[in-house]
Amino acid sequence: xxxxxxxxxxxxASGVFGAVRGPGGFEAxxxxxxxxxxxxxxxxxxxxxxxxxxxEAPPGLPARYAHDxxxxxxxxxxxxxxxxxxxxxxxxxxxxxxxxVSADNRIITAARRRRAKAVSSHEWFTELRAAHRTSSxxxxxxxxxxxxxxxxxxxxxxxx
Numbered sequence: 001x002x003x004x005x006x007x008x009x010x011x012x013a014s015g016v017f018g019a020v021r022g023p024g025g026f027e028a029x030x031x032x033x034x035x036x037x038x039x040x041x042x043x044x045x046x047x048x049x050x051x052x053x054x055x056e057a058p059p060g061l062p063a064r065y066a067h068d069x070x071x072x073x074x075x076x077x078x079x080x081x082x083x084x085x086x087x088x089x090x091x092x093x094x095x096x097x098x099x100x101v102s103a104d105n106r107i108i109t110a111a112r113r114r115r116a117k118a119v120s121s122h123e124w125f126t127e128l129r130a131a132h133r134t135s136s137x138x139x140x141x142x143x144x145x146x147x148x149x150x151x152x153x154x155x156x157x158x159x160x
Contacts, residue, residue, distance in 0.1 A: 004048075004049050004085060005100075007050045009107075016036050017029045018032040045068065048070050051075060063076040085110070086107070096115050098111070098114075099117045
């Protein structure tokens with residue numbers, strides 16, 4: 001794991017919520033957040049863990065599962081998501097390479113104590129979206145023509 005995310009903290013900071021309100025709303029919002037994170041992270045999602053408190057976990061859902069390559073955990077055997085996140089930080093074999101995403105002071109303190117990088121949820125999500133927009137715009141630009149013959153061919157192709 002390279003990125004450890006406080007799930008509900010990021011959910012509220014990001015403003016990503018599912019379309020469902022009322023019963024099933026938390027589940028829809030979690031899914032929308034996980035979909036957004038997976039899309040924005042690309043291949044890095046395979047090195048990401050998102051932790052949610054267990055109180056709002058859907059019935060029958062396991063304590064741990066994969067969502068599009070993201071390791072998703074519910075703090076079922078812990079007092080809170082914070083307690084599980086602290087345990088994961090403490091047990092990490094290379095905390096200097098770990099980014100912890102949360103605005104919770106308890107989590108930030110635990111990350112810094114182990115020399116992990118602590119980033120506020122809002123800041124991390126904002127930067128991730130901006131980086132994704134920039135990379136998407138760069139990928140969408142066509143390569144420049146090789147020479148004048150290439151330009152002439154494309155002009156003929158489009159009737160000019």
